Amino acid sequence: MPKFHSLKVRDVRRETPDCVSVSFEVPPNLKPEYEFVPGQHLTLKKTINGTEVRRSYSICSSPTQGELRVAIKRVAGGQFSVFANEQLAIGTDLDVMTPMGNFTIEAAPEQVKHYVAFAAGSGITPIIAMMKTVLAVEPLSHFTLFYGNRTTESIIFRDEIEDLKNEYLTRLSVHHVLSQEDIGADLFFGRIDQEKSRRYCTRLLDVADVDAFYLCGPEQMIFAVKSTLLELGVEERQVHFELFTTPGESTGVTNKAWVPTQRLSAAKITLTLDGNTFTYDHGQATETILDAASKTIADLPFACKGGVCCTCKAKLLQGEVEMEVCYGLEREEVEAGYILTCQAHPKTETVVLSFDE
Numbered sequence: 001m002p003k004f005h006s007l008k009v010r011d012v013r014r015e016t017p018d019c020v021s022v023s024f025e026v027p028p029n030l031k032p033e034y035e036f037v038p039g040q041h042l043t044l045k046k047t048i049n050g051t052e053v054r055r056s057y058s059i060c061s062s063p064t065q066g067e068l069r070v071a072i073k074r075v076a077g078g079q080f081s082v083f084a085n086e087q088l089a090i091g092t093d094l095d096v097m098t099p100m101g102n103f104t105i106e107a108a109p110e111q112v113k114h115y116v117a118f119a120a121g122s123g124i125t126p127i128i129a130m131m132k133t134v135l136a137v138e139p140l141s142h143f144t145l146f147y148g149n150r151t152t153e154s155i156i157f158r159d160e161i162e163d164l165k166n167e168y169l170t171r172l173s174v175h176h177v178l179s180q181e182d183i184g185a186d187l188f189f190g191r192i193d194q195e196k197s198r199r200y201c202t203r204l205l206d207v208a209d210v211d212a213f214y215l216c217g218p219e220q221m222i223f224a225v226k227s228t229l230l231e232l233g234v235e236e237r238q239v240h241f242e243l244f245t246t247p248g249e250s251t252g253v254t255n256k257a258w259v260p261t262q263r264l265s266a267a268k269i270t271l272t273l274d275g276n277t278f279t280y281d282h283g284q285a286t287e288t289i290l291d292a293a294s295k296t297i298a299d300l301p302f303a304c305k306g307g308v309c310c311t312c313k314a315k316l317l318q319g320e321v322e323m324e325v326c327y328g329l330e331r332e333e334v335e336a337g338y339i340l341t342c343q344a345h346p347k348t349e350t351v352v353l354s355f356d357e
């Protein structure tokens with residue numbers, strides 16, 4: 001079960017005019033709870049102007065660095081990201097959830113692999129954690145990065161990426177793609193779309209030689225690159241992706257297209273959380289299970305409420321639900337019966353689920 005603890009901000013570093021990275025002090029007794037795998041994220045909680053705000057940010061440090069650090073890009077009108085970019089200071093206490101997320105790489109010294117990542121904007125955050133980890137832990141593996149930004153100035157972690165290139169000259173390839181700055185090469189001017197990704201995958205890579213692809217950025221880029229990869233014969237299981245959005249601030253992907261089916265039902269919900277079982281009437285079928293349950297149960301786990309972060313994941317033990325969107329769960333998790341309660345509506349009169357499994 002994910003859990004919040006109050007952690008002190010240890011460092012705030014400006015990465016670009018629009019992005020800071022923030023590291024936390026983790027007291028020794030909490031260290032095991034904050035162990036993470038590259039690609040995971042932290043949810044931060046703060047009351048701003050009387051409203052509780054939760055936002056998830058990917059961890060940009062590698063477990064090999066002994067540091068817990070996230071990057072926070074300013075989003076126009078985004079309450080938390082503006083606060084973090086303008087006011088967050090060393091020594092501030094923040095509620096930080098234990099690491100979550102399954103967009104991850106399991107690095108192991110004996111592995112010999114070629115990883116390829118496509119990132120855009122702050123989508124680099126989980127990718128750089130993966131990249132640093134693979135390069136440090138797997139001495140025979142290679143990593144190729146295609147990284148889209150507007151201009152050179154907006155490239156997050158530009159210096160750190162350069163340093164990595166210098167340190168791992170033969171094992172790291174980085175291709176910057178800029179949409180508002182022509183660096184004299186047509187191939188790298190514009191956005192990473194279907195046509196561009198096809199050119200990269202046929203001219204600069206042998207996709208048959210790649211073990212895994214990691215995509216992180218806006219929905220459009222992810223779906224464009226994914227369809228290119230599938231067309232080129234890459235298997236779906238080799239393609240991993242995460243929308244870089246922080247829902248509530250900038251998703252643009254949530255439930256706008258969702259239309260409930262006629263089969264939605266008012267229901268009796270039985271829910272287990274932290275060993276305690278609750279039963280309540282879910283009267284309004286169009287309300288999500290998370291929202292309805294929050295009226296009677298305190299401290300339900302959630303962050304994005306956009307179907308992305310998986311913090312609200314629970315296992316469906318009985319009954320049926322309908323989800324509006326489900327970006328965060330892997331196919332195997334859905335097959336195993338997991339649901340995102342922030343997106344789920346009851347379809348049967350009885351629904352039994354557990355946050356503990």
Ligand code: FES
Nearest residue numbers: 303305308310342
């Ligand atoms: S709260 Fe993030 S997926 Fe439900």
